[in-house]
Amino acid sequence: MDTDARKLLLEKMLYARRFEERCFEAYMEREIGGFLHLYVGQEACVFGVMAAARAGEDAVITGYRDHVHGLAVGMDSKLMMAELFGKESGCCHGRGGSMHLFDLQKQFYGGYAIVGAPFALAIGLAKAIQLQKRDQIAICILGDAACNQGTFHESLNMAALWQLPVLFVCENNLYGIGTRIDRSTAVTELIERAKGCGVTGAQADGQDIEAVFEASKVAVEHVRSGQGPYFLELKTYRFRGHSMSDSNVYRDKSEEEQWAGRDPIQILKNRMLESQEITEEEYKSLDKEILDTIENEVVAFARQAPSPDVEDLEKYVLCDTDGDSEQGVNTNG
Amino acid sequence: MAEMMYWQAVQRAHDEELERDANVIILGEDVGLVGGTYKATSGLLDKYGAERVIDTPISENSFTGLGIGAAFMGVRPIIEIMSVNFAWLAMDQIMNNAAKVHYMSGGQLRVPAVFRIPGGTAHQLGAQHSARMEKVFMGVAGLRVVTPSTPKQAYGLLKSAVRSDDPVVIHEHENMYQFKGEVPDEEYLHPLEGSEVVREGTDVTLFGYNLSVHWCLQAADILSEEQRIEAQVVDLYSLSPLDREGIHKAVANTHNAVIVEEAEPVCGVGAEVMAIINEEAFFELDSAPIRVSAANVPMPFARNLELAALPDAKKIVAAVMAQRAAR
Ligand SMILES: Cc1ncc(C[n+]2csc(CCOP(=O)(O)OP(=O)(O)O)c2C)c(N)n1
Ligand SMILES: [Mg+2]
Numbered sequence: 001m002d003t004d005a006r007k008l009l010l011e012k013m014l015y016a017r018r019f020e021e022r023c024f025e026a027y028m029e030r031e032i033g034g035f036l037h038l039y040v041g042q043e044a045c046v047f048g049v050m051a052a053a054r055a056g057e058d059a060v061i062t063g064y065r066d067h068v069h070g071l072a073v074g075m076d077s078k079l080m081m082a083e084l085f086g087k088e089s090g091c092c093h094g095r096g097g098s099m100h101l102f103d104l105q106k107q108f109y110g111g112y113a114i115v116g117a118p119f120a121l122a123i124g125l126a127k128a129i130q131l132q133k134r135d136q137i138a139i140c141i142l143g144d145a146a147c148n149q150g151t152f153h154e155s156l157n158m159a160a161l162w163q164l165p166v167l168f169v170c171e172n173n174l175y176g177i178g179t180r181i182d183r184s185t186a187v188t189e190l191i192e193r194a195k196g197c198g199v200t201g202a203q204a205d206g207q208d209i210e211a212v213f214e215a216s217k218v219a220v221e222h223v224r225s226g227q228g229p230y231f232l233e234l235k236t237y238r239f240r241g242h243s244m245s246d247s248n249v250y251r252d253k254s255e256e257e258q259w260a261g262r263d264p265i266q267i268l269k270n271r272m273l274e275s276q277e278i279t280e281e282e283y284k285s286l287d288k289e290i291l292d293t294i295e296n297e298v299v300a301f302a303r304q305a306p307s308p309d310v311e312d313l314e315k316y317v318l319c320d321t322d323g324d325s326e327q328g329v330n331t332n333g
Numbered sequence: 334m335a336e337m338m339y340w341q342a343v344q345r346a347h348d349e350e351l352e353r354d355a356n357v358i359i360l361g362e363d364v365g366l367v368g369g370t371y372k373a374t375s376g377l378l379d380k381y382g383a384e385r386v387i388d389t390p391i392s393e394n395s396f397t398g399l400g401i402g403a404a405f406m407g408v409r410p411i412i413e414i415m416s417v418n419f420a421w422l423a424m425d426q427i428m429n430n431a432a433k434v435h436y437m438s439g440g441q442l443r444v445p446a447v448f449r450i451p452g453g454t455a456h457q458l459g460a461q462h463s464a465r466m467e468k469v470f471m472g473v474a475g476l477r478v479v480t481p482s483t484p485k486q487a488y489g490l491l492k493s494a495v496r497s498d499d500p501v502v503i504h505e506h507e508n509m510y511q512f513k514g515e516v517p518d519e520e521y522l523h524p525l526e527g528s529e530v531v532r533e534g535t536d537v538t539l540f541g542y543n544l545s546v547h548w549c550l551q552a553a554d555i556l557s558e559e560q561r562i563e564a565q566v567v568d569l570y571s572l573s574p575l576d577r578e579g580i581h582k583a584v585a586n587t588h589n590a591v592i593v594e595e596a597e598p599v600c601g602v603g604a605e606v607m608a609i610i611n612e613e614a615f616f617e618l619d620s621a622p623i624r625v626s627a628a629n630v631p632m633p634f635a636r637n638l639e640l641a642a643l644p645d646a647k648k649i650v651a652a653v654m655a656q657r658a659a660r
Contacts (some may be wrong), residue, residue, distance in 0.1 A: 117398065319498040
């Protein structure tokens with residue numbers, strides 16, 4: 001990977017980190033309500049995958065830990081923050097919230113809160129791509145614990161059976177809320193379960209973005225060239241609780257410390273410091289720039305944005321309630 | 334107008350919509366090679382190929398989700414769930430995704446999917462193969478629910494459902510596929526909303542849907558012949574949204590209402606129609622509305638118990654007489 005590419009990824013990961021940390025603060029200040037699942041620690045996964053895929057063109061679908069996935073496909077972070085604040089200017093006009101971000105323009109088919117459900121939706125996206133001969137692939141990003149849902153086995157079976165163009169990315173952070181993978185799962189190498197369904201794949205170090213990128217290139221190429229589905233398992237760790245209400249009591253401090261030493265941003269930054277592709281000063285000024293942008297543009301935008309009009313409560317229930325909305329461009333009439 | 338059987342009307346609608354729009358696909362268990370449990374997809378695999386007429390594995394939740402995900406991209410899937418009892422396994426995808434994604438995405442994504450679901454009590458199929466679930470679907474915002482009572486409706490409602498940008502659940506009845514009726518020779522789209530007066534009368538309104546419309550018509554004949562009571566029969570082919578105006582008009586016409594449903598009474602169609610009558614037409618009433626429902630039991634196997642559990646024309650007549658006596 002060349003210096004420009006590395007710099008870009010470093011910047012993106014740092015932006016995502018600061019964005020999530022700012023969400024945490026906004027939540028504590030009660031500007032964001034509801035459930036909030038942060039992605040801190042896992043940044044290399046989605047940015048590595050999307051660097052190998054076509055961000056904004058390939059169809060992406062994921063779970064509730066979805067902010068950074070939205071950023072990685074190129075969503076506008078102002079509209080995203082406004083959505084988290086429950087505002088009309090939000091990407092879903094305040095009808096979705098943190099767990100349900102959507103952006104059709106960026107081919108981002110959403111965040112879903114029912115664990116495992118997106119597996120099935122993803123093979124549907126892939127089916128549509130196949131049927132309509134679209135020049136894209138479907139990418140489904142879910143956690144390790146989601147693989148214990150029936151939809152995992154059902155959907156991977158169908159994906160393999162019909163050779164659907166779908167890349168399953170498993171962000172294996174070892175936990176489903178407080179349950180460690182070996183307490184919930186008999187076959188803990190999830191790649192083995194995918195193979196059992198007839199889906200080929202690989203594992204990669206989810207903390208090293210260049211490793212993720214290299215593995216993703218192979219994965220994306222496999223799917224895009226019509227060789228059927230692929231399962232990419234990324235070993236990663238979330239540095240914070242499952243959601244804001246989680247005290248993390250179920251994890252060993254030593255385990256946490258060990259993973260803290262494998263911060264994806266630090267790994268890339270140190271590599272670039274060593275090779276003198278970046279200086280500490282440059283990094284600091286980049287960080288400051290990002291912090292300023294998030295505060296002065298993103299949060300400021302979300303804060304001043306209007307709330308949805310209560311008159312519009314029943315808008316978007318059925319399509320004829322949409323009014324003059326120019327949305328819904330996905331259907332072909 | 335040609336007379337055809339209900340299954341033939343469904344098959345014809347399938348065929349025409351597949352022909353018309355390359356984005357229409359059918360998926361479900363045994364819909365392809367076998368041609369559908371009730372023949373409603375017969376001949377279509379040969380004509381349109383396995384990419385569009387898809388035999389799925391027995392994975393209700395995921396093949397339903399597949400249809401919904403494909404619909405996000407403008408595919409118009411017709412998802413056949415072999416029996417309504419199996420739809421419980423697909424409930425997550427229908428209720429949490431099909432019904433809600435348009436709303437959650439602030440209008441960005443649409444779900445032009447059709448769920449065709451045969452159900453009802455056929456003949457001694459037992460508790461796990463005899464059920465009606467329309468009350469479950471109509472209780473959730475974001476879905477349209479229709480239930481055709483004639484071959485003409487089966488044909489026209491399916492065609493309209495395919496073209497709707499909203500998710501539409503179509504409840505069919507396992508005992509009605511052999512029913513015969515007139516279907517227009519030319520293409521016909523039935524409105525997805527509304528209700529239909531299928532028999533004129535001024536003394537009492539019998540509200541039915543799907544098979545219970547036919548029980549209502551039988552009951553109306555008996556009432557006319559034996560009691561000189563002229564019953565109006567209203568076909569509530571759209572259960573969501575229910576036709577509030579049509580219900581009001583009917584009650585204003587006869588001032589007496591009986592609702593007939595082939596399901597347990599609790600939280601059902603009857604309860605909902607009564608609530609609407611209460612809200613819209615309370616002061617039109619000469620008598621308290623009555624429900625004629627299935628018994629509040631899982632469907633039994635023994636034929637005499639099964640018959641006892643179901644409404645029929647006789648029970649409707651008895652309900653009308655009881656309603657008049659109580660006036
Ligand atoms: C069907 C369902 N069951 C339970 C939950 C509650 N729940 C939310 S997240 C979660 C754990 C999922 O873990 P994983 O798939 O590994 O993703 P991660 O949170 O680690 O990113 C659970 C049990 C849910 N949202 N949906
Ligand atoms: Mg996990």
